Amino acid sequence: MISYPLSKTLDHTDEIFGEIVPDPYQWLEDDVRDNADVAQWVTAQNAVTNEYLQPLENRPAIERRLRHLWNYEKFSLPIKRGERYFFSRNDGLQNQFVLHVQDGQASPRILIDPNEWSDDGATALAFYKPSPDGRLLAYMVQEGGSDWHTIKVIDVDSGEVKQDTIEWVKFSGVSWAKDGSGFYYSRYPKPAPGEEFQSLNLNQAVYFHKIGESADNDRLVYARPEEPSHGFSTVVSSDGSALVITVWTGTDDRYEVVLIDLYKEDKTPVTLVSGFDHNYSYIGSADERHFFFTDKDAPKGRVVSVSAHLRSDNPNWFDVIGEQVGVLSGVSIVGGRIFANYMEDVKSVVREYSLAGDELSVVPLPGVGTATGFSGESKDRETFFAFESFNQPPTIYRYDVEKGDYDLFKSSAAPFDPEDYKVRQVFYPSKDGTCVPMFIAHHKDAVLSKGAPTLLYGYGGFNISLTPGFSVTRLAWMEMGGILAVANIRGGGEYGKDWHNAGRLLNKQNSFDDFIAAAEYLIEQGITTKDKLAIQGGSNGGLLVGAVVNQRPDLFAAALPAVGVMDMLRFNQFTAGRFWVDDYGDPAKEADFRNLKAYSPYHNIRPGTDYPAILVTTADTDDRVVPGHSFKYAAALQAADIGDAPHLIRIETRAGHGAGKPTDKIIKEYTDMWAFLCAHTGLAPEND
Structure with missing residues (x-):
């Protein structure tokens, strides 16, 4: 039996629509940097988790193999400006990718090496955008995994980092003026001290920064002070004539679009799309037309265009490519x-x-x-x-x-032969008969007929599709003899808007049913067994794992919920959480509250039922899904009578929601997770 740290409980309840909702661990929502009790709790939890994980017999072999498999040259897609190509490269085990520039056919040279920015590798190059002539490059610095970014500018010829510095940038890109004199971006007001990583993100606005000037002088271009929840994405049209501003309110792909003519003295915005009813996303400009993607009257998407010479709001649109x-x-x-x-x-x-x-x-x-x-x-x-x-x-x-x-x-x-691995796609019925696709991948020598240790992964939200993609960590799992299954459940975007809508809001249970049905299919087909099946998901996928473990704890041997949204009644109270009401619903509305409470992982743990082994993972500086979600969930798991399997939490330091995490931290995290799964699914890798 594991002796878990004591998680103090408070006599705290909320009355919501006439229902008393206990929340004894609400104190764990506080920022670890500002609350000594939370910091002490984190230290104690990590100590217990490390004490359990460190002796696992497969850890050393797994870490050695991960480092070997990771150690190969990797590249990003290049961006071309003029005769220059900009791309990122990692020589193998570098914590961060290094930005290179290549002039024509000349040899590439290093432009920015973020590995020099910090000792622990947790300061990352989050974004970069070269000017139209490739002479300058704007880039964003991400510290410790935070969503807050700082914009800087570098001279590509000399490598000189200019004095231009812009802070408190979040959920923004950079769009250069065609003459390279400056760029457009979006930022929030500076948060009050102590609220940088907890408070809601409100009052974003669009600015223009002129190269060589102080950010304090940046010109306000567009804002909606009467609508503090609105956010803005900007792009200068490819013909340079207009600034296209996409207005968003949350994570759902429903936008308003306004256009500012950059060649006219009158910069009054023209409204292209109003109402937040559909997705309209700018593609590019050509032949004096602006082209857009839209899902209006086309759940799977189509291409339309509008004249580049607009004189009034809500102009006529022309079909280009149908659904x-x-x-x-x-x-x-x-x-x-x-x-x-x-x-x-x-x-x-x-x-x-x-x-x-x-x-x-x-x-x-x-x-x-x-x-x-x-x-x-x-x-x-x-x-x-x-x-x-x-x-x-x-x-x-x-x-x-x-x-x-x-x-x-x-x-x-890469240090492996792709021909050694097999990938196939299957289709299985969900609870309501819906046909759901799933990819199954494994080493060619894996024996599926006897039931093999299997890792089932899912997400199912926010119109995000799980397409076939490469992962060193998944390859290591398959190389050890494990089966990988990726289920394309409803809530994602695999079959367009209708597939997304079928797994969101009051339909969210469909996502969980699809995932449970995937597990049942793998067992029914003899690919795995209940005592060899593990599940994994991150962020919305962490919610998925937490919810299905509560609903079917008998179905799994182990679970890995990462950076999950675990308290569905308070998710909208922190940082970016308010955006997610588009997918989850609003806890302040009774119908949504009833639905959310019915599946909220934190509120639906079932005492008296044996649960699978669970390793929760999060990071102390995650300001996307604040770690209080995972803290509260883990504390509730450990306090409940749910069997003798371990229910642990691994809390990373100086890491956020995932982006920018250094290679070394990723390898150590997956070493722990795979060793945990090996211990609870029976997977026995060879000790090299």
Whole structure:
């Protein structure tokens, strides 16, 4: 029996719509940096977790193998500006990718190395955007995994970091003026001391920063002070004539769009789209038209255009590419062509169209998997794309738009043979009969007929699709003899808007039913057994794992809920949580409250029922899903009578929601998680 740290309880209750809701661990919501009791609790929990994990016999072998598999050269997709190519490279085990620039056919040179910014590797290069001529580059610095970013500017020729510094930037990109004199971005007001990582994010506004000037002088371009919950994404149109501002209120893809003519003295915004009813996302400009993706009258997406010479609000729109069988997951305009990236049964198919919408060809991809990229300018004659799958690391290709073919740009010599691994797709029925796809991947020598240790992964929310993608950690799991299953449950975007809507708000239970049905399918097919099945998910996927463990604790041997949304009655009280009401509903509305309380992981733990082994993971500086969610959930698990299996929490330091996490921390985290799963699913890797 594990002796868990004592988690004090408070006699705290909330009365919500006439119902008394206990919340004895609400004190664990406080920021660990400001509350000594919470800090002491974190220290005590990590001590108990480490005491359990460190002696696990497979840990040393797993860590050695992870480091070996991770140690190969990796590249990002390049961005071309003028004759310069900007791309990131990691030589293998570097904590952070290093930004390189390549002038034409010359050898690449290092431009920014974030590994020099901190001793622990937890300061990351979160974003970069070169100016139109490639002379300057704006980039964002992320500290300790926080969503707060600082914008800086570097001279590409000299490598000099300029004095330009902009703070309190979150959920923003950078869009350069065509003359390179400055850029547009969005930022929030500076938070009050002590509220930087807990308070709600309100009153974002769009600014223009002129190179060489203080951020204090940045010009306010657009704001809605009467609507403090509205946020803004900006892009300068590819012809340079307009600033396109996408207005959002949450995570659901429903936007208003306004346009500011940059060539006129009158900068009064023109409203292209009003009402937050549909997705309208800017693609690019060509032939004096602005092109947009929309799901209006097309749940799987279509392409429309509008005149670049707008004189009034709510203009006429023209059809370009109608809705197809597949889901339109990405669109770009390069070299006078439209590249439309479709998901057809969760696999990429890229079609090339004329600007008039006539299909010209299908890009011959290297195989069955996921293609990303195809970005660039409307006059470019080349573009780049990456291709990957569960057994194939990302490979970068250069596509010649005029010739319609491609060649290799950058490849990764990963220390394994892709032919040693098999990937297949199956379809299974959910509780209500809905057919749900699932990928199953494993080493070719794995024996599935006797029931093998299996890891089932899911997400099911926010219109996010789980397409075939490569992961070193998953490869290590499969190399050890484990089976990987990825279920494309409702709530994601795998089949468009309707698939998303079927797993959100009052339909959220469908996501859980789909995931449970995936587990039952794997067992019924003899691929695994209940005592060899583990489940994993992060963020919304952490909620998924927490909810299904409560609903079917008998079905799993182990569970890994990461950075999960575990208190569904208070998620909207912190940082970005208010955005998520689009997917979850509003706890202040009675129908939503009843629905949320019915599946909230924190509120539905079932005493008197044996639970699987659970290792909760979070980070002390996560300001996306604040760690109080996981803290409260873990405390409640440990206090409940739910059997003798371990119910532990692993709390990372100087790490956030996942982005920017250094390689060393990732390897150590997965060493612990895989060793935990080995101990509870019976997976026995060879000790090298």
